[in-house]
Amino acid sequence: MLVLGQDEKAKYPFLADAGEYLKDKGFSLTQFGTDPVLKLSVEKALHRIKVAAAGEVYKSDLIDGYASKDYVLEREVFSFLLAIVLIKLTGMSTLVKRFALAEARRAENYLEKDLGNASNKSKIDLATRIIHDLFNIEIIKENDFFVIPVSDYLKHSVTFHEREWKLINRHVENGKVFLTPDKTVRLIRKELGNYISSKIINAPKPSMIPGLEVIVNELISISKKLTPTYTITTGEYPPCIKHAIDVLEKGENLPHSGRFMLATFLLSKGQTVQQIVPLFKNAPDYNPRVTLYQLNHLAGTSGSATKYTCPSCEKLKTQDLCFITKECDNIINPLQFGKKRK
Amino acid sequence: MMNEINIKFLEDSFKKYYFNHFDLITTPERTSEREFGYQKFNSGMFRHISIKDDKELHLLFIQNVPSDVYCSNAYYSFPNSPMNEKDWKEADLIFDIDAKDLNLSCRKNHTVSICNECNEISKDVNRCLKCNSSKLEKKSLPCKNCINASKIEVDKLSNVLMDDLGIDKENIHVYFSGNEGFHVYVFNSQFQKIISKERSELVDYIMFRGAIPETFGMKKFKPNRSLFPDFNQKGWNGRFSKQVFGSKSRRSKIISELLVNGYSSFQKTLDDVSEKIGVKIDPNVTMDVHRIFRLPGSINSKSGLTKILCTDLTKFDPYKDACFLNDDSVEILANCPIEFKLKNKKFGPYINEKITLPTYVAVYMICKKLATLV
Numbered sequence: 001m002l003v004l005g006q007d008e009k010a011k012y013p014f015l016a017d018a019g020e021y022l023k024d025k026g027f028s029l030t031q032f033g034t035d036p037v038l039k040l041s042v043e044k045a046l047h048r049i050k051v052a053a054a055g056e057v058y059k060s061d062l063i064d065g066y067a068s069k070d071y072v073l074e075r076e077v078f079s080f081l082l083a084i085v086l087i088k089l090t091g092m093s094t095l096v097k098r099f100a101l102a103e104a105r106r107a108e109n110y111l112e113k114d115l116g117n118a119s120n121k122s123k124i125d126l127a128t129r130i131i132h133d134l135f136n137i138e139i140i141k142e143n144d145f146f147v148i149p150v151s152d153y154l155k156h157s158v159t160f161h162e163r164e165w166k167l168i169n170r171h172v173e174n175g176k177v178f179l180t181p182d183k184t185v186r187l188i189r190k191e192l193g194n195y196i197s198s199k200i201i202n203a204p205k206p207s208m209i210p211g212l213e214v215i216v217n218e219l220i221s222i223s224k225k226l227t228p229t230y231t232i233t234t235g236e237y238p239p240c241i242k243h244a245i246d247v248l249e250k251g252e253n254l255p256h257s258g259r260f261m262l263a264t265f266l267l268s269k270g271q272t273v274q275q276i277v278p279l280f281k282n283a284p285d286y287n288p289r290v291t292l293y294q295l296n297h298l299a300g301t302s303g304s305a306t307k308y309t310c311p312s313c314e315k316l317k318t319q320d321l322c323f324i325t326k327e328c329d330n331i332i333n334p335l336q337f338g339k340k341r342k
Numbered sequence: 343m344m345n346e347i348n349i350k351f352l353e354d355s356f357k358k359y360y361f362n363h364f365d366l367i368t369t370p371e372r373t374s375e376r377e378f379g380y381q382k383f384n385s386g387m388f389r390h391i392s393i394k395d396d397k398e399l400h401l402l403f404i405q406n407v408p409s410d411v412y413c414s415n416a417y418y419s420f421p422n423s424p425m426n427e428k429d430w431k432e433a434d435l436i437f438d439i440d441a442k443d444l445n446l447s448c449r450k451n452h453t454v455s456i457c458n459e460c461n462e463i464s465k466d467v468n469r470c471l472k473c474n475s476s477k478l479e480k481k482s483l484p485c486k487n488c489i490n491a492s493k494i495e496v497d498k499l500s501n502v503l504m505d506d507l508g509i510d511k512e513n514i515h516v517y518f519s520g521n522e523g524f525h526v527y528v529f530n531s532q533f534q535k536i537i538s539k540e541r542s543e544l545v546d547y548i549m550f551r552g553a554i555p556e557t558f559g560m561k562k563f564k565p566n567r568s569l570f571p572d573f574n575q576k577g578w579n580g581r582f583s584k585q586v587f588g589s590k591s592r593r594s595k596i597i598s599e600l601l602v603n604g605y606s607s608f609q610k611t612l613d614d615v616s617e618k619i620g621v622k623i624d625p626n627v628t629m630d631v632h633r634i635f636r637l638p639g640s641i642n643s644k645s646g647l648t649k650i651l652c653t654d655l656t657k658f659d660p661y662k663d664a665c666f667l668n669d670d671s672v673e674i675l676a677n678c679p680i681e682f683k684l685k686n687k688k689f690g691p692y693i694n695e696k697i698t699l700p701t702y703v704a705v706y707m708i709c710k711k712l713a714t715l716v
Contacts, residue, residue, distance in 0.1 A: 150507060151532040154540040167547040169557040173576045175508020175532060256626075284476065306426070315542070318551045 008126060010060070010073045011110040013080035014103065014196050015130070018203065021077060032082060033211025044079035045086055046215055052102030053095060053222055057109070088205045089216045092223035100197035107192060108185050115146065115181035131184075135191045139184060146184045147176040156187045161314060161332045238337035239323040240316055241265050251282040257311075257319045259283075261334070263298050264310040268335055273299055310335050347715045348708050349383040353407045355667050355705050356641050359648075360403040363666055366648065367403075367639030369396050371529070375417040375431070379634040380408035383643070389634055392422040409643035412634035415527070425632060432534040435541070436635055437548075438627040439495045440523035441488035448487045452680050453480055456711055463677045463712065481710045483682045484522045492523045493655055498621045499526055502548050506577045507531075518660045520642025520649040525635065542629045550578065550620030553612045558582050560600065560608040567597050578619075585619050586611065646705035662686055669700035678712040 009016045022028065032038045051058040060076055080103070087095045114120075114127035128139050128146075137156070139146045150172060157165045171178040179187070208216070237245070244262040247254045254262070259280070266276050273295040280291045293302070300307035312333050316322040331337055344352075360367075370376055379389030380402065389412070393399050403411070414421065415436045419429035442449070450466045457463075457470035458477040469476050482488075496516055503509045509531050517525045533544065546552050555562070558579065559570035571579035573590060586600075587593040600608055627633065636642065636649050647664040661684050669685075676692035676699075683689070689703050696716055707713035 149532050150544075151536050151540070154536055154543050158539045158543055163552055163554050164556065166552045167543050168550060168553045168578065171577065171579070172506045172547070174505070314552070318546055 006070065006073045010076035012107055012130065013077045014107070014199055016077060016081070018081045018084065021081065025074065029085065029206060030209055033209040038078075041075050041078040042082055042086075042212065042215065044075060045082035046219070048079055048083045049086060049095060049099055049219060050222065052099040053226060055098070055102075057102050057105045060106070084200050084203055085206055085209075086212070086216060086219060087200060088203060089208060089212070090219045090223060091205075092220060094223050094226050095219065096197055096200050098226075100193050100200060103196050104189060104193035107196075108189055112182050112185045115184060118144075131188060134195055135188050137188070142178070145171075145178040145180065147178050148184070148187075150175055150177055153177040153179075153187070156191070159190065161312065163314070166314075236327075236338050238328065238331075238334045239325045240313075240321055240334055243323045244321070245279065248279055248282055251284065253284050255319075258321050259294075260298070260308070261311055261316060261319075261321055263295055264308050265334055267295075267299050267308075268310055273301070344383060344708075344711075345714070351672070351715050352383065352409070352643070352646075352705060352708060355646070355701055356409070357404070357407050358668060359641060359666055360407075363639075363648075364400055364403075366650065366666070367399065367637065368651070369393075369399055370413055370638075372417055373399075375419075375421060377414040377416070377418060377421040377428070377634055378402070378637070379412045380406060381410045381643075382406065383409045390422050390424065392420075408640075411637040411640040413637045414632070414634050416631055416633075430631065433631045435528035435531060435533050435544075436627060436633070437499060437526040437528075438519070438523065438624040439492050439499065439526065439622065440519070440624060441484050441492050442482065442522055443622055443624060444488075444491050444495070446488060446491055448485055449482065452485050452488075452682075453482045454679060454710075454712065455480055463679065465679050479711070481712065482522065483678075483680050483710065488522065489660060493658075495622050496524050496526060496655060498619075499548065499623065502621060503528060506547075507533075507544075516652045516655055517638055518647070518650050518652055518658065518664050520636060520640075520647045520664065521644045524652070525649065538629050538631050541631065542625070545623065545625045545628045548621045548623060548628075549625065550616040553578070553616065555605055555608040555612065558608075558612065560605060562605050565601055565605070567601060570597050570600075581619050582615060585615055644709055646702065646709045665702055667702035667705050669702060671698050672701055672704045673698045673716045674704045674707065674713045675716050676707055676713040678707055678710075682706070 004012070004015055009021075027038070032042050048058045083099065087099055111127050111130065114123040117123045124141060128141070131137055131139055135156075137148055137152045139148045141147075150167070153170070154167065157167070163169060167177070241262060244254055244258050247258070248262075262279070263276060266279075267273075273292065276295055277288065277291055280286055281288075296302040298308045310333060311319075313322060313324075313328070313331060316334070328337065331339075374392060374394050376393070377389065378391040378393050378399075379387055380391075381387050388406075391402070393402065402408070414433070416433035417431045419431065421428060423429075453466040455464050455467045455470070455478040457473060457475055458479055459475040460470060460473040462470050462472040464471050466480070467478070470478060500511075500514055500516075503514055504511060509528055513529045513531060515527045515529070517527070519525050533541075536544070559566075561569065570593075571583045572593075573580060573583045573587070575583065583593070587596050600611065603611075627635070638649050638651060641648055646667060647660060648666050650664045652658040652663075661682075665685055673696060675694070675696050676690070677694045678690045678692045681688060681690045684703055684706060689699070692713075704713065704715075708715070
């Protein structure tokens, strides 16, 4: 386990053991409901959650990761731990998600600075150790870059949709990917968020602390206002699907990948295997038995019971199946086509 | 469908091979963790089979006389359980390079069309010359050019594997597939445990797919000539330079042209470059981590040739080095409009003629559906 200094705990408060930290400092949770000095930490915690709920990143009182006074550092850590307590008391999962994301991005900033700090080896060591201990990725500094094994890079980057994250768009040499500090940290953003939210989810739910009821209620109402977005659908098919249907209707050959796309798309839209089969009857190699078998397989009604889903736009591009139009509107999967957020 | 007499003949010939050449069949490392499968002529696939050792494998061959035998590149805890209960552990990286995917101009010269309706055989056509049906089965008798072009792809692949992906030469094994190309295996690499989605990314890298202009120095705004790659760079940057600039002296001039033509034109350049320097592998094979892949040493029933290890790829000649069937004479009715070469001898063309030929030639043509036993 990492041994952290006070300033490091302030930067990466999720690494601290909450219970132990409070005990070390000689406080109990109930004191935060009443003690006027500690109340400042509670207010800071509330602020921290509100900022996160608004989709922004909390700016701490640290300057370049340092604080003028010890109590400032202490309050940084307290406010984080209390924020978790408050969120647990609200029981709102929306707050867990938003808070974890915001805190992950905050930590990301520090990790990036620490990695990029060429003059301070101990800072780089800490950041690489955090990444290793938390996410089991071995990164090594090589000149201005951080190098990680290609296989580790792939494990984390495959969920990214931006083309720049494709391996082909990275400097790759001798089994290693070369990354700048910001890309290194960006690579683990999701895991960092997951790590923080799992810490919150796994923390025990405390009983209500007298004096904090008003704050907890305020947070509950904030959370409720964060209404989920709903969508309306035009019902039109995306250009890739239209194209595939066209090809089949003309009796031309649609490659296996195209058939896979079409079938998984229609299945996801709620069509049944029986409804889809006729689409393929014009294919030059049409065989009703094989088509039925394959469709049932994709639908998960036979074989391994895995339900297959429609490939991403990125994947379809590399398979020459994408026929993008303006109407695609930056979607990342054909299934999202025509959905408007309200 | 092939008739009984032909099947009996092929089975007998295959059986003799398996009896005499079992030494060529390499039981893969960690045999008991692999899934095996096989096909018989005119029947479906038998798979989810586990095998302990050489002896059991030998028995499978002799008892079943399969047309084709396969083995997983994956390692499982329970290889003979249904797919979702096998407990997948890891898988060797595999690559399939096939002459038919290389868009070679020679191909039309040695492809024949067999009509599914009337069985008429003709040189490559889109409609049957006799009954005008469009349901045609294409068979190719790959030529020397096909094999050489495939070898070039194997070399390109090996270079990317070694230079970019850090794989040791001794962990790359190249096999002739038994028909039209090569199978490449990578053992003991950092990629053993990566899953299908991640392998798909690796495929795009190897095929040079999905590259953006920025990666090769072209920015959308305020482009800057100092960002373009150079010859001595490792990986795709270096290969890109060699392909696009040609020579060091032309580099500067071509960069100027690229800058004038702009960003979207550069994207097109990348797509052209991809076609030339990308390695032409079959993406589906490498992505699939549950595949059963032709077993080294077994016969490919599309040709009667053996899938065999190529120790010296440059010198390797499949029509000599992968042809192991016997030369007992047999009379066949051949309808093969294309000339071909086996064991250094030329055969064909045969236009609907009865002829007596060595077994290995007869098998080759029967497998290609261009001959039947009399």
